[in-house]
Amino acid sequence: MPETLLFYLLAGLAISASALVIGQRNPMYSVLLLIASFGALAGLYIQLDAPFVAVAQIIIYAGAIMVLFLFVVMLLNAPQEDAAPWDRTHQLRQPGVLRFGTLLAALLIVQLVWALGRAFGVDAPVASRAGGNVSSVRELGRVLFTDHMFAFEATSVLILVAMLGAVVLARREDEQ
Amino acid sequence: VIPLSHYLIVSAILFAIGSAGVFLRRNLITILLSVEIMLNAVNLSFVAFGRAAGDVNGQIITFFVMTVAAAEAAVGLALVIALFRHKESLNPDAFMTLKW
Numbered sequence: 001m002p003e004t005l006l007f008y009l010l011a012g013l014a015i016s017a018s019a020l021v022i023g024q025r026n027p028m029y030s031v032l033l034l035i036a037s038f039g040a041l042a043g044l045y046i047q048l049d050a051p052f053v054a055v056a057q058i059i060i061y062a063g064a065i066m067v068l069f070l071f072v073v074m075l076l077n078a079p080q081e082d083a084a085p086w087d088r089t090h091q092l093r094q095p096g097v098l099r100f101g102t103l104l105a106a107l108l109i110v111q112l113v114w115a116l117g118r119a120f121g122v123d124a125p126v127a128s129r130a131g132g133n134v135s136s137v138r139e140l141g142r143v144l145f146t147d148h149m150f151a152f153e154a155t156s157v158l159i160l161v162a163m164l165g166a167v168v169l170a171r172r173e174d175e176q
Numbered sequence: 177v178i179p180l181s182h183y184l185i186v187s188a189i190l191f192a193i194g195s196a197g198v199f200l201r202r203n204l205i206t207i208l209l210s211v212e213i214m215l216n217a218v219n220l221s222f223v224a225f226g227r228a229a230g231d232v233n234g235q236i237i238t239f240f241v242m243t244v245a246a247a248e249a250a251v252g253l254a255l256v257i258a259l260f261r262h263k264e265s266l267n268p269d270a271f272m273t274l275k276w
Contacts, residue, residue, distance in 0.1 A: 003177075003178070004178060007178050007182065011182075011186045014186065014190065015186065015189050015190060015193070018190055018193045018194070018213050019193050021193075021197070021206070021209055021210070021213065022193060022194075022196060022197035022200070022201055022206060022209075022210055022213075024206075027203060027205045027206055027209075030205070030206055030209055031205075031209065034209050034212065034213070037213070037216075038216065041216055041219075041220060044183070044186070044220060045220075045223055047178070048183070048223050048224055048227045049227055050223050050226075050227070050235050050238075052235070053219075053223055053235050053238050053239075056238075056239065056242060057219075057242075060242050060246065061212075061216070061242065061245070064246065065212070065245060065246055065249045068249055068250065068253060069205065069208070069209065069249065069253065072205065072253045072256060072257060073205060075257070076256075076257065076260050076266070101199045101200060102199075102200070104199055105195065105196045105199045105200060108192060108195050108196075109192050109196075112188045112191070112192050115188070116181075116184070116185055116188055134226060134227055134230060134231065134232055134234075134235065136232075139232055140232050140235060140236065143232050143233065143236055144236055144239070148236055148240075151240060155240060155243045155244075158243070158244070158247055159243060159246070159247055161247075162246075162247035162248075162250050162251050163250065165250075165251050165254070166250040166251050166253070166254040167254075169251065169254035169255055169257075169258050170254040170257045170258060172261075
């Protein structure tokens with residue numbers, strides 16, 4: 001079945017690209033791999049009958065946010081991780097603390113596996129059209145601008161505040 | 177037809193990868209990227225649940241998550257630039273003092 005094959009292909013691509021993102025030492029490669037992961041996720045959204053979300057994912061995430069990350073990575077020209085000698089001798093780099101972080105990550109994975117063991121019972125077919133057409137952009141816009149009007153306006157204020165905050169934070173202090 | 181649980185499992189694996197990145201990496205930019213991975217994992221499960229329920233609200237909340245992620249990236253990267261100017265380092269362990 002080509003649909004199932006495509007799902008496993010896209011899911012495998014998204015997971016392996018995301019795993020490589022946190023495995024890279026160079027943040028430049030991490031950002032580029034994350035763009036690949038977001039592209040695969042956009043394919044999954046199209047399979048879920050959400051074409052508008054898929055397009056927004058490409059335009060906003062891969063197009064805007066990741067380019068912002070790329071700008072910062074290139075602007076800082078940061079040294080490689082653990083390059084400075086004090087990095088390796090720091091008190092937070094001692095084995096006990098490292099083991100605690102690994103313990104927390106392992107704990108989360110155990111919890112997720114336990115939760116997923118129960119998720120296997122949820123076998124509702126995703127393709128069922130219980131009510132309404134979820135792929136309709138018209139319906140999406142109607143709900144967004146009527147039922148979620150306040151959240152929409154609050155989001156525009158949030159973006160304005162974030163813009164002002166970014167300008168203030170990134171300004172050089174010796175200019176004032 | 178792909179069952180809902182498959183999408184949930186992909187979402188959970190992505191979330192685990194993102195949280196492992198936050199726990200294990202020592203680079204502020206990689207930590208911010210891991211946060212983006214976690215946000216996307218949650219977006220995927222929202223859209224999958226919305227599709228299973230035949231409801232557009234799953235997609236609506238995805239747009240709000242995307243906007244908040246954009247705001248978070250803008251402010252977070254501005255903070256990273258400001259921190260890098262002071263210490264010439266992206267290691268979060270370098271920023272342990274409350275005042276300099």
